[in-house]
């Protein structure tokens with residue numbers, strides 16, 4: 026880890042709270058979520074489906090539908106500016122231009138009635154005065170950058186003529202159109218075949234090192250995290266449960282949820298054994314349990330867990346966890362041991 | 373493409389043939405016969421009835437009658453049983469009367485429904501959306517004839533808009549300009565009234581289409597690119613929301629002949645709808661069946677047209 030801490034902070038989400046209101050029911054999708062993305066860094070937001078990852082990404086672009094959504098608290102500072110206070114025009118200037126997003130579903134995220142060329146071109150002309158041949162050239166270069174063969178012909182294609190992987194490449198090309206400082210990728214490989222997943226992931230890595238942008242990569246797959254992340258935020262039921270450098274998270278996970286996720290990985294060393302999985306499911310954000318939201322599924326849970334909402338505790342060197350039980354018990358014996366499981370030191 | 377057209381045309385011809393049989397059977401199986409229009413009328417002696425039946429082949433078996441009828445129809449020789457006039461000529465005259473009503477009504481319906489529906493969808497849940505929703509349901513639930521009388525009472529007493537017929541009686545010698553103005557003036561109320569129900573229903577439909585499209589992922593993508601709201605709504609969303617209406621557009625065609633029986637009756641408009649209605653009362657089979665046949669042709673032509681239009685506007689459909 027070379028001097029990540031020195032890099033200036035590009036995005037800082039602070040105590041962000043998002044609710045969705047339906048009649049009298051309030052779904053607390055995010056409850057005081059904080060995270061940071063620094064210049065040139067790849068940050069992974071990881072957690073099971075339904076824990077609020079997409080909502081937190083949409084909030085950054087000002088795309089939470091209001092109503093039913095509401096943002097009663099928090100700040101989202103991007104280059105020092107609070108996004109939550111921007112006007113609609115200022116948001117438009119931000120979207121695609123400074124912060125771009127790649128969505129989960131390449132099949133439905135492209136407009137079926139416009140050609141690839143039109144849709145990429147539009148991502149450029151929304152922010153820059155480019156037209157004619159120059160625009161075309163730039164679209165072709167973007168498609169080439171994301172590894173689409175014979176890009177000039179592809180410009181005339183409609184989305185349905187492309188495979189899932191190619192569509193996601195087009196989405197990525199669109200995101201890169203104005204060379205944004207931050208790219209948010211919301212589970213960009215979840216809907217794709219395994220072999221294609223690997224290619225897209227590699228593409229992100231290549232592009233990142235070539236263009237030097239920051240990447241906020243959202244996933245539920247720890248393998249992907251192990252592959253791409255500099256730093257990791259683990260999310261559960263609308264809160265951050267653990268955060269730290271990739272090494273800390275994989276080699277010294279301090280939250281039972283993180284440990285459960287790691288244990289559920291199909292590890293090379295354990296081939297043949299039944300896969301572990303965390304019992305139960307993510308709670309509905311409208312009916313979260315009192316205390317630590319994870320306690321009903323937690324094997325470490327004690328009485329206190331159902332009563333007190335856990336604070337974020339320091340495990341040292343920017344590694345934070347929201348589980349007092351693990352920390353106190355394992356500190357007493359003075360062994361914050363490497364969790365048994367796959368070793369990611371080679372990653 | 374060509375094979376699609378060929379296949380489609382053949383399919384439609386087969387359908388048309390089946391329709392011609394079914395409609396012929398329905399008419400003949402329905403109770404009552406032209407010769408019994410008024411059995412109490414002393415002029416209808418058994419001999420006259422018999423002669424009448426013979427003249428119109430009513431004494432022959434059904435399949436022979438069917439053959440005679442469609443032979444006449446296809447050679448354009450069908451005549452009305454009521455007044456012995458050529459049916460096609462009759463229909464053509466009435467058609468010309470109905471046409472302006474149809475065109476103006478359709479234009480009003482389509483040009484008003486879309487802006488209303490689209491705006492309601494974009495500002496979903498707002499005052500505008502809620503009041504148009506209320507109005508639409510009000511207009512849908514009020515019976516047309518009742519609404520017509522309310523309208524007639526208010527508008528006629530206030531603005532003296534004509535409510536009877538297509539033109540002022542005895543205006544033959546007036547100048548052309550005057551006559552055209554008179555015609556338009558007469559068109560006003562029936563076409564507005566005819567369009568009201570259409571606007572209420574179509575604007576709802578536009579709204580729900582638009583709402584559905586607005587929640588699609590690609591609309592979110594368009595927003596995430598930083599496009600201005602006009603482009604998000606009127607380019608990315610609207611273009612997709614319009615697709616199903618292309619289909620509807622072809623289906624307007626049959627409305628050409630159907631006309632509106634109620635509107636035409638209320639306003640004594642000598643149009644197609646009223647003619648068909650009167651023909652049914654008089655059991656004037658040739659007129660009924662011809663109108664029926666022409667509507668079937670128009671329906672099939674309409675669906676064919678929508679298929680072609682769909683092919684043109686939706687890039688996902690290629691043959």
Ligand SMILES: Nc1ncnc2c1ncn2[C@@H]1O[C@H](COP(=O)(O)OP(=O)(O)O)[C@@H](O)[C@H]1O
Nearest residue numbers: 045054073074075076077078079080081093310
């Ligand atoms: N537009 C919305 N209306 C109501 N609830 C929503 C909406 N968007 C998200 N939610 C709720 O917020 C929670 C978090 O969703 P999401 O961020 O999509 O999870 P994920 O981590 O799988 O991306 C879910 O329980 C979901 O039901």
Ligand SMILES: [Mg+2]
Nearest residue numbers: 078079129212
């Ligand atoms: Mg998601």
